[in-house]
Amino acid sequence: MYNHPTRPSLPVVLAVLMLWGPAFASLSQSKPQAAAWPSPFQVHPRANSAGENWEYSIPSEVQHGSSSARFNISTPDTALSQHDLRMLDAPQVANITEAVFDWWYFDAVSETNPKESIVVILFSSSANAFPWLDKDLDSVLVAYLWASFGNGTVFAHYVPATLATVTGGDDTVHSSSGDWSSTGFSWTSRSRDLSQYEVRLESEKMHVKGRVALSSPPAPHLPCGINSPVTTLEIFPHIGWAGIIPDATSTVEITVQGSPLTFQGGGIMTKFNWSDRPFIESVQSWYWGHGRVGPYSIVWFDGIDTTNTPRTSSYVARDNVVLLGSCSTASLTVRPVGASNTTGGRYPPQAGDIPIGFALEFDLGNEGILKVHASAEATLVNDGRYYFRWSGPLTGELLPASDQKENLTGVAVFEQFALVE
Ligand SMILES: *[C@@H]1O[C@H](CO)[C@@H](O)[C@H](O)[C@H]1NC(C)=O
Ligand SMILES: *[C@@H]1O[C@H](CO)[C@@H](O)[C@H](O)[C@H]1NC(C)=O
Ligand SMILES: *[C@@H]1O[C@H](CO)[C@@H](O)[C@H](O)[C@H]1NC(C)=O
Numbered sequence: 001m002y003n004h005p006t007r008p009s010l011p012v013v014l015a016v017l018m019l020w021g022p023a024f025a026s027l028s029q030s031k032p033q034a035a036a037w038p039s040p041f042q043v044h045p046r047a048n049s050a051g052e053n054w055e056y057s058i059p060s061e062v063q064h065g066s067s068s069a070r071f072n073i074s075t076p077d078t079a080l081s082q083h084d085l086r087m088l089d090a091p092q093v094a095n096i097t098e099a100v101f102d103w104w105y106f107d108a109v110s111e112t113n114p115k116e117s118i119v120v121i122l123f124s125s126s127a128n129a130f131p132w133l134d135k136d137l138d139s140v141l142v143a144y145l146w147a148s149f150g151n152g153t154v155f156a157h158y159v160p161a162t163l164a165t166v167t168g169g170d171d172t173v174h175s176s177s178g179d180w181s182s183t184g185f186s187w188t189s190r191s192r193d194l195s196q197y198e199v200r201l202e203s204e205k206m207h208v209k210g211r212v213a214l215s216s217p218p219a220p221h222l223p224c225g226i227n228s229p230v231t232t233l234e235i236f237p238h239i240g241w242a243g244i245i246p247d248a249t250s251t252v253e254i255t256v257q258g259s260p261l262t263f264q265g266g267g268i269m270t271k272f273n274w275s276d277r278p279f280i281e282s283v284q285s286w287y288w289g290h291g292r293v294g295p296y297s298i299v300w301f302d303g304i305d306t307t308n309t310p311r312t313s314s315y316v317a318r319d320n321v322v323l324l325g326s327c328s329t330a331s332l333t334v335r336p337v338g339a340s341n342t343t344g345g346r347y348p349p350q351a352g353d354i355p356i357g358f359a360l361e362f363d364l365g366n367e368g369i370l371k372v373h374a375s376a377e378a379t380l381v382n383d384g385r386y387y388f389r390w391s392g393p394l395t396g397e398l399l400p401a402s403d404q405k406e407n408l409t410g411v412a413v414f415e416q417f418a419l420v421e
């Protein structure tokens with residue numbers, strides 16, 4: 001049986017939760033006029049000889065009327081054009097109505113202590129479409145921060161924005177940017193191939209200040225790889241997804257309420273996902289995560305949609321060569337590992353099942369089978385039942401084992417949705 005979560009609220013376990021109420025009351029006084037929403041498919045053509053630039057203004061009010069999402073890209077030559085690449089971090093949904101969501105996600109985890117991590121999500125979503133958001137917010141624009149410290153303390157904060165501005169284009173020096181005004185949260189892509197991002201946090205309300213820098217060789221990870229003549233962006237029915245930096249090197253330098261959090265990261269990525277219908281109409285369960293284990297960069301996604309169909313997306317790169325980028329269910333399995341005498345290891349999972357880790361198996365064809373164990377060491381977010389996000393160490397091995405066995409270790413950030421009662 002499939003029940004909707006009634007009113008899950010993300011930050012149950014969190015040590016600190018900034019209530020939005022007073023902050024929002026003062027923000028709303030300066031709420032700007034709702035800006036016109038350009039369709040993502042019709043780029044504002046401030047064209048010049050160097051190409052096109054675009055600027056989207058996303059209003060904070062829920063929009064009425066219709067919406068639609070971009071779920072595919074024409075790729076006749078089995079390659080993304082530079083233009084299509086640069087469109088990947090633009091809004092993918094027109095009109096943020098009650099039924100849709102679209103957001104930008106950035107995370108980083110320390111390579112020396114997986115308990116140190118940061119996740120920033122810039123939402124454009126109604127709480128109806130993504131019920132983990134605060135239903136009492138009257139802005140669809142929310143800047144969320146989770147920061148976890150080595151001693152296990154997790155800070156979580158969110159503030160609503162009055163207007164979001166997302167720019168991009170072909171002739172800009174900084175390829176693209178996003179500003180959730182006036183939260184103090186913004187991002188900039190510092191390269192035209194979307195291989196570097198910087199997220200800036202300057203929030204007095206949260207007492208947070210600093211930056212997160214992410215960089216990698218350019219190699220976006222799309223749900224099924226890039227295929228001719230059409231590349232899909234749909235990872236689940238009605239849910240789009242683009243791993244723009246599937247595995248970045250990160251530098252985090254932030255101060256949270258007076259406490260510094262500074263680290264260099266392994267396994268990191270930036271991506272966003274979007275939908276043209278509410279999340280719980282699409283998903284029964286899903287496991288998602290990413291990390292580095294030895295020389296391998298890995299991204300896993302293994303879920304079950306509401307028609308009971310398994311959906312998979314897998315990515316493995318080694319030394320910047322992509323070895324696997326597939327949505328074939330044969331390419332990857334992800335299974336929960338539970339403590340004895342708990343339902344944590346049950347598959348398919350049900351609401352309330354809490355694993356202590358995950359067993360991953362990537363089929364790399366001629367290269368062998370990459371087996372990885374992810375340990376859920378630090379709980380970063382949970383609502384106690386439907387949603388968990390963890391960080392923790394990875395260990396792995398490549399089979400068949402060779403004499404010169406590599407010791408594969410690393411860190412990861414990963415999550416579980418289990419919505420079936
Ligand atoms: C967005 O909403 C406007 C006004 O309601 C409507 O004219 C437009 O067609 C919608 N765009 C899409 C892509 O649905
Ligand atoms: C691509 O997406 C558009 C709009 O979402 C849709 O109308 C079209 O049928 C899709 N094409 C393919 C080949 O999937
Ligand atoms: C953990 O570390 C953070 C950051 O230094 C600090 O604010 C917090 O009080 C510490 N918590 C405990 C339980 O020591």
Ligand SMILES: *[C@@H]1O[C@H](CO)[C@@H](O)[C@H](O)[C@H]1NC(C)=O
Pocket residue numbers: 105271272273279288415
């Ligand atoms: C993808 O979307 C789901 C909900 O649609 C969200 O819970 C999850 O955190 C997202 N993952 C990332 C990496 O943005």
Ligand SMILES: *[C@@H]1O[C@H](CO)[C@@H](O)[C@H](O)[C@H]1NC(C)=O
Pocket residue numbers: 341
């Ligand atoms: C397993 O849990 C049940 C119910 O909580 C308890 O009665 C039983 O003793 C537990 N068994 C073990 C081996 O811990």
Ligand SMILES: *[C@@H]1O[C@H](CO)[C@@H](O)[C@H](O)[C@H]1NC(C)=O
Pocket residue numbers: 407
């Ligand atoms: C591999 O890792 C294990 C566990 O961390 C360690 O005990 C072992 O010595 C390592 N082996 C090599 C060859 O580094």
